């Protein structure tokens with residue numbers, strides 16, 4: 001029995017950030033069970049009927065409906081493929097050869113983690129910093145938050161901070177950044193589905209997770225790792241959490257369109273909500289930066305083109321389910337699409353509800369404050385509750401879903417499906 005468990009653990013480690021259907025296939029093969037058959041239809045959004053309604057996360061492309069957790073594993077994989085194909089670009093598999101070196105600071109406060117990944121003849125190296133907790137609640141291995149470029153929430157007591165410098169990994173200055181950065185030295189693909197910056201970052205972060213999982217040198221507990229980012233890095237945090245199931249907690253701060261907002265709802269907010277908020281739309285975003293693949297430009301440049309997408313961002317958040325997810329927003333900037341984000345995450349929570357853990361997903365939208373300056377007095381307790389539950393193993397109360405805005409979102413106007421009970 002012990003040997004069987006050990007084999008399963010090994011298989012799980014090998015499976016790492018692979019799509020869940022592959023993980024299930026490996027585990028099923030190991031136990032002698034027949035392979036799980038997932039529907040294999042492909043989408044054809046170029047001829048899809050446009051709809052302002054948010055697509056049904058529980059309906060396969062084939063038209064079949066998700067009725068069990070196993071079905072959801074298949075559908076989740078289908079959704080992951082769709083996002084890669086039409087919006088984010090493709091996330092390559094694990095590195096052929098991944099090496100790491102952890103340099104401990106002399107004073108014991110942490111260290112530098114250098115990773116070297118290769119693909120064929122190409123190899124790249126990058127360094128993440130690790131700072132151990134100031135006032136550890138427990139001795140190591142420590143839980144950790146991986147911050148994308150910089151930490152914009154207060155460091156929680158007892159939690160280490162790993163900083164992954166994503167902007168050197170895949171650049172994001174403006175549209176001339178396409179294909180620039182370390183990642184593209186390994187994967188110089190120029191096809192329309194080639195990785196945009198967000199999915200490129202998620203690949204790098206998954207390699208950090210590989211190292212934390214396979215080596216104890218870093219002093220970090222890989223089962224208690226969260227990811228956090230604000231604004232453009234909030235978009236990155238959502239994608240990182242969606243595309244690596246080893247991430248226990250995903251914190252998405254003031255991410256706006258391309259993050260917690262839904263493309264369709266942002267288009268609506270731009271013309272008719274609050275007397276027409278000036279919000280970022282898909283149409284604008286692709287002219288500003290390279291966060292998405294060039295394939296996405298097809299949808300973004302046509303009027304109402306996002307209405308042909310076989311998904312929207314409620315389903316990106318749904319890829320994180322049922323793991324911990326806290327979305328933190330700020331009402332101070334119309335540009336961040338506050339109504340669209342609140343509405344999109346209201347719909348995303350239906351996916352958590354279907355999986356039986358609505359409280360694993362929180363949403364908090366506070367009144368005006370400076371962008372990415374976390375208002376501790378207003379949202380601090382909500383952050384602590386999620387960090388407590390998912391990184392520190394505490395029994396905190398995470399039933400958080402609120403906005404301080406005076407708008408309403410009538411979910412019945414934006415969806416024509418009901419969440420099944422898969423719990």
Ligand code: MCU
Pocket residue numbers: 230231232233254255256257258280288336
């Ligand atoms: C909210 O994220 C972005 C936004 O998408 C951009 O339009 C704006 O230029 O920059 C924001 C940001 O990343 O601010 C730091």
